[in-house]
Amino acid sequence: MPEALRDPKLVALFGGVLCLLVLSSVIGYILKSRQAADASRTTIDNLNARIKAWWKMSAIFVLSLLLGPIGSLVLFGLISFLAMREYMTLVPTRRGDHRTLFWSFFVIMPLQYYLIGIQWYGLFAIMIPVLAYIFIPSSIAIAGDTAHFLERAAKIQFGLMVCAYCLSHAPALLILKIPGFEAHDARLLLYLVIVDQMSDVLQYVWGKLIGKHKIAWRVSPNKTWEGFVGGVATATALGTALWWVTPFTPLQSAGLSFTICILGFAGGLVMSAIKRDIGIKDFGVVIEGHGGILDRIDSLCFGAPIFFHLVRYYFVP
Amino acid sequence: MNSAIHPIASLLAAVARGITGVQVQWAGCEPSERQRIYFANHSSHLDFVVLWSALPSAIRAKTRPIAAKDYWEGSPLRRYLAEKVFKAVLIERGAASKAHNPEEVHHLGRTLIDDMINALGTTNSMIFFPEGTRGTGEQVGPFRSGLYHLALRRPDVQLVPAYLENLNRILPKGEFVPVPMLSLLTFGKPMQLEPEEHKDVFLERAHEAVSSLRRIGPA
Numbered sequence: 001m002p003e004a005l006r007d008p009k010l011v012a013l014f015g016g017v018l019c020l021l022v023l024s025s026v027i028g029y030i031l032k033s034r035q036a037a038d039a040s041r042t043t044i045d046n047l048n049a050r051i052k053a054w055w056k057m058s059a060i061f062v063l064s065l066l067l068g069p070i071g072s073l074v075l076f077g078l079i080s081f082l083a084m085r086e087y088m089t090l091v092p093t094r095r096g097d098h099r100t101l102f103w104s105f106f107v108i109m110p111l112q113y114y115l116i117g118i119q120w121y122g123l124f125a126i127m128i129p130v131l132a133y134i135f136i137p138s139s140i141a142i143a144g145d146t147a148h149f150l151e152r153a154a155k156i157q158f159g160l161m162v163c164a165y166c167l168s169h170a171p172a173l174l175i176l177k178i179p180g181f182e183a184h185d186a187r188l189l190l191y192l193v194i195v196d197q198m199s200d201v202l203q204y205v206w207g208k209l210i211g212k213h214k215i216a217w218r219v220s221p222n223k224t225w226e227g228f229v230g231g232v233a234t235a236t237a238l239g240t241a242l243w244w245v246t247p248f249t250p251l252q253s254a255g256l257s258f259t260i261c262i263l264g265f266a267g268g269l270v271m272s273a274i275k276r277d278i279g280i281k282d283f284g285v286v287i288e289g290h291g292g293i294l295d296r297i298d299s300l301c302f303g304a305p306i307f308f309h310l311v312r313y314y315f316v317p
Numbered sequence: 318m319n320s321a322i323h324p325i326a327s328l329l330a331a332v333a334r335g336i337t338g339v340q341v342q343w344a345g346c347e348p349s350e351r352q353r354i355y356f357a358n359h360s361s362h363l364d365f366v367v368l369w370s371a372l373p374s375a376i377r378a379k380t381r382p383i384a385a386k387d388y389w390e391g392s393p394l395r396r397y398l399a400e401k402v403f404k405a406v407l408i409e410r411g412a413a414s415k416a417h418n419p420e421e422v423h424h425l426g427r428t429l430i431d432d433m434i435n436a437l438g439t440t441n442s443m444i445f446f447p448e449g450t451r452g453t454g455e456q457v458g459p460f461r462s463g464l465y466h467l468a469l470r471r472p473d474v475q476l477v478p479a480y481l482e483n484l485n486r487i488l489p490k491g492e493f494v495p496v497p498m499l500s501l502l503t504f505g506k507p508m509q510l511e512p513e514e515h516k517d518v519f520l521e522r523a524h525e526a527v528s529s530l531r532r533i534g535p536a
Binding site for chain 1: 396
């Protein structure tokens with residue numbers, strides 16, 4: 001029996017996720033059988049496609065947790081790879097960046113995850129912000145093409161920061177040694193992902209139901225104040241209600257959930273701004289109904305490192 | 318010709334698809350077993366393998382690349398890949414520049430086309446890069462006349478334009494290691510040589526058929 005299944009609270013979380021999926025599928029089915037006007041059809045079809053994708057994503061995520069820390073590391077490593085692939089495809093790079101990109105994909109990113117695997121925190125924390133930061137412009141300079149030099153170095157660095165560095169802090173939760181919480185780190189990772197993704201989903205749901213006043217409509221036309229406030233409030237409430245799976249008190253859990261939600265919103269907004277700048281709507285077409293991988297994890301990219309450091313600062317002696 | 322697909326060819330096709338994450342769009346036609354010449358822009362060593370891998374396997378078994386003899390006979394490995402693995406039709410590039418007089422040019426050009434026509438036979442299809450060499454990928458280079466002569470000799474064969482996008486960024490000319498970005502492959506509407514159509518007009522039209530399939534635009 002996988003180690004994870006011996007933790008009744010983790011199993012309860014899995015059960016909760018399953019209930020949510022079943023509930024949303026039932027709602028999706030009812031909406032579909034009731035639909036009348038053509039105008040709402042696209043929204044409902046899109047909703048059902050999203051729910052279907054959620055089943056697949058949840059299954060893959062739960063499976064990786066069952067495989068233990070290695071499973072999560074491999075899964076997040078793969079997500080980082082696919083996300084950076086989408087990012088680099090759409091961000092203009094030049095011929096002279098070829099080798100730098102090769103190093104970014106095949107050396108720097110795997111190394112980042114390897115360092116979590118061997119629990120070398122010191123190097124993990126400076127790998128991309130310090131070492132890659134120096135390596136990338138040097139490598140581009142050696143290639144010799146100086147056109148748009150600063151822009152190119154910045155774009156590659158940003159991609160590595162968001163897709164590899166920031167995201168890798170999610171599985172890095174598994175190496176935190178919280179007294180009295182040993183061997184339960186998988187719950188912390190699941191907690192982060194549930195709160196973060198539910199915040200996204202609930203913002204979307206509240207926005208569709210009562211959304212009127214747009215926030216930053218130039219950047220992301222679908223984000224409304226009603227969706228934002230409703231989504232953040234309900235996801236924070238959900239996170240607070242899940243305090244019993246974490247080492248936090250209910251109040252601490254509320255504070256951390258709120259932080260995850262706000263940062264998730266910021267992450268989504270920043271990625272939307274980048275997409276507007278490049279002139280595309282989605283980063284890829286890998287997950288049906290969700291745009292690309294990067295569109296799905298953009299909220300996690302900002303939430304993960306801050307959550308990691310807050311937990312590490314306050315709960316790891 | 319033995320029409321079974323070489324196992325190494327299948328393997329390389331799978332690897333190429335993995336690296337390039339290619340999305341295939343049949344925008345102007347459907348896959349078909351009828352005889353066709355697929356002609357596309359050329360900016361990477363991956364071009365042929367990716368285009369070939371996008372075809373259903375029954376069609377793949379009957380589709381051969383046309384490749385430059387001077388390059389693909391340059392080393393034992395290349396020769397093995399070209400002759401045994403992909404069963405390429407190897408042709409002499411730049412025949413005209415080696416010739417001494419107009420008659421010889423004409424003669425060499427003719428043998429070249431003959432080789433291609435023979436390889437087409439009555440059942441095969443072909444993948445052809447009319448630019449004749451790999452470009453930078455920024456724009457499609459001028460087409461050489463081979464496509465016109467093929468169209469003239471075999472009007473029954475469909476000419477299918479295709480555009481390979483981003484492969485120049487995945488494996489540009491002169492690099493040995495690929496960067497796994499995503500790519501697109503779009504097949505366009507089949508075209509034919511019109512009666513009495515002038516060579517230059519036809520080549521210009523073919524060129525336009527390929528470059529109009531571009532979806533992202535220059536980086």
